[in-house]
Amino acid sequence: MPKTKTTFFCQNCGAQHAQWVGQCTNCKQWNTIVEEVIQKEEKRNWKTPSNTQKVVSKPKRIQEIELNTEERIITLNNELDVVLGGGLVKGSITLLGGEPGIGKSTLLLQVALQIPQKVLYVSGEESQSQIKMRAERLQKEDSNCLILTETNTQQIFRNIEEVQPDVLVIDSIQTLYTNSIEASPGSISQIKETSAELIKFAKETNTPVLLIGHINKDGNIAGPKILEHMVDVVLQFEGDRNHTYRILRSQKNRFGSTAELGIYEMLSDGLREVTNPSEILISEKDTDLSGTAIASTLEGVRPLMIEIQALVSTAVYGTPQRSTTGYNLKRLHMILAVLEKRAGFKLGAKDVFLNVTGGIYIDDPAIDLAVVAAILSSNQDIAINPDVCFAAEVGLAGEIRPVSKIDQRIVEAEKLGYTTFVTSKYNKITSKNHSIKLILVGKIEEAFATLFA
Numbered sequence: 001m002p003k004t005k006t007t008f009f010c011q012n013c014g015a016q017h018a019q020w021v022g023q024c025t026n027c028k029q030w031n032t033i034v035e036e037v038i039q040k041e042e043k044r045n046w047k048t049p050s051n052t053q054k055v056v057s058k059p060k061r062i063q064e065i066e067l068n069t070e071e072r073i074i075t076l077n078n079e080l081d082v083v084l085g086g087g088l089v090k091g092s093i094t095l096l097g098g099e100p101g102i103g104k105s106t107l108l109l110q111v112a113l114q115i116p117q118k119v120l121y122v123s124g125e126e127s128q129s130q131i132k133m134r135a136e137r138l139q140k141e142d143s144n145c146l147i148l149t150e151t152n153t154q155q156i157f158r159n160i161e162e163v164q165p166d167v168l169v170i171d172s173i174q175t176l177y178t179n180s181i182e183a184s185p186g187s188i189s190q191i192k193e194t195s196a197e198l199i200k201f202a203k204e205t206n207t208p209v210l211l212i213g214h215i216n217k218d219g220n221i222a223g224p225k226i227l228e229h230m231v232d233v234v235l236q237f238e239g240d241r242n243h244t245y246r247i248l249r250s251q252k253n254r255f256g257s258t259a260e261l262g263i264y265e266m267l268s269d270g271l272r273e274v275t276n277p278s279e280i281l282i283s284e285k286d287t288d289l290s291g292t293a294i295a296s297t298l299e300g301v302r303p304l305m306i307e308i309q310a311l312v313s314t315a316v317y318g319t320p321q322r323s324t325t326g327y328n329l330k331r332l333h334m335i336l337a338v339l340e341k342r343a344g345f346k347l348g349a350k351d352v353f354l355n356v357t358g359g360i361y362i363d364d365p366a367i368d369l370a371v372v373a374a375i376l377s378s379n380q381d382i383a384i385n386p387d388v389c390f391a392a393e394v395g396l397a398g399e400i401r402p403v404s405k406i407d408q409r410i411v412e413a414e415k416l417g418y419t420t421f422v423t424s425k426y427n428k429i430t431s432k433n434h435s436i437k438l439i440l441v442g443k444i445e446e447a448f449a450t451l452f453a
């Protein structure tokens with residue numbers, strides 16, 4: 001019988017401490033240390049594997065290893081399939097994280113009801129009738145999906161033996177507990193142990209497992225950071241809760257690119273896949289209001305046209321206000337400083353509000369030029385032609401810098417009916433015969449001159 005032993009874990013980062021401390025020395029968070037019971041492992045010499053353990057693994061030359069192309073299960077949810085890199089790989093573990101109420105359970109239940117293979121949906125969060133109610137909303141009742149409400153992994157595995165599912169869904173990893181450890185569900189050691197059991201199950205039976213994970217207040221998946229290393233795929237489901245759009249991003253994918261992105265719309269009957277996002281993200285194309293500009297961004301490999309709105313007004317109070325939605329506030333400050341210093345616009349005493357429509361957070365620096373255009377348009381109160389779109393980064397010297405995958409952006413803008421494309425003259429544009437008019441600029445003043453000429 002191994003001796004029980006306790007250690008102190010940080011609930012935020014998972015760091016282990018020898019004693020209780022007020023502040024985690026690793027992540028510097030206060031009051032996150034809790035004591036947990038762990039089992040003391042027998043010390044083993046690497047030379048003498050314990051008698052119960054037979055040596056079965058052997059190294060092989062790389063030429064001798066047979067390549068078995070990963071078998072994939074197509075989930076029939078196109079956006080999810082794309083983000084996963086072409087479907088669910090057999091024997092893989094996928095972790096789906098996201099804020100409460102964003103739609104994680106809805107997404108996976110919808111997928112579970114849709115997959116033609118047999119799915120076992122294990123929920124530790126909702127009762128069977130609650131899930132039934134949700135399924136009714138989703139209007140997909142005839143399916144091969146079994147619902148189990150259970151949080152003990154030993155019980156779950158017993159059910160699995162009976163049911164023999166092709167796909168396993170766990171909602172959520174934080175509710176599970178295993179008998180082999182005394183800590184409470186949701187604690188670092190329980191999460192570590194239960195996910196290790198599930199990973200072992202997935203690899204041994206070649207069954208794909210989808211795990212739902214809660215996130216903590218910093219937006220990271222709650223539990224030990226090591227969890228993200230253990231799983232094969234980490235997906236993040238995000239979006240503004242006041243908007244209906246949801247974005248599925250991949251943070252890690254052992255079987256595909258992390259550049260792909262899925263877009264959904266939350267409707268009263270579940271999540272709808274959005275196949276042409278640009279059309280939805282741009283509100284009314286034919287109004288001639290000042291302060292809006294269209295940016296061509298690239299989310300992963302997918303070009304996306306989004307609308308940037310700016311409002312510049314004289315500050316009523318002493319300190320001018322700057323606020324952004326969907327754009328980095330520090331970057332806005334930088335752009336305002338560049339406009340002031342390099343182009344001579346006096347924005348220092350103005351309030352500036354910036355909004356990316358659709359509630360989507362954009363990382364792509366290529367939207368800088370559209371941000372500049374929207375701000376200047378609002379400041380001068382001159383509307384920008386709605387058929388113009390922008391893609392360029394703005395540098396500290398006021399230079400207009402090139403962006404990645406410019407050809408793809410141009411083609412997308414052309415396809416959606418834009419007539420003019422403003423970008424940096426330093427771009428290496430390879431494709432030649434565009435019907436769209438290209439305006440190539442090198443400095444912020446030039447961009448301004450062509451826009452409001």
Ligand code: TYD
Nearest residue numbers: 100101102103104105106137267268269270
């Ligand atoms: P849910 O999947 O429970 O979120 P999570 O598991 O990430 O916590 O999503 C709950 C929200 O989704 C809830 O606020 C209502 C909304 N919703 C819809 O708008 N339409 C639907 O068909 C469903 C099932 C939920």
Ligand code: MG
Nearest residue numbers: 104105125171
């Ligand atoms: Mg849920």
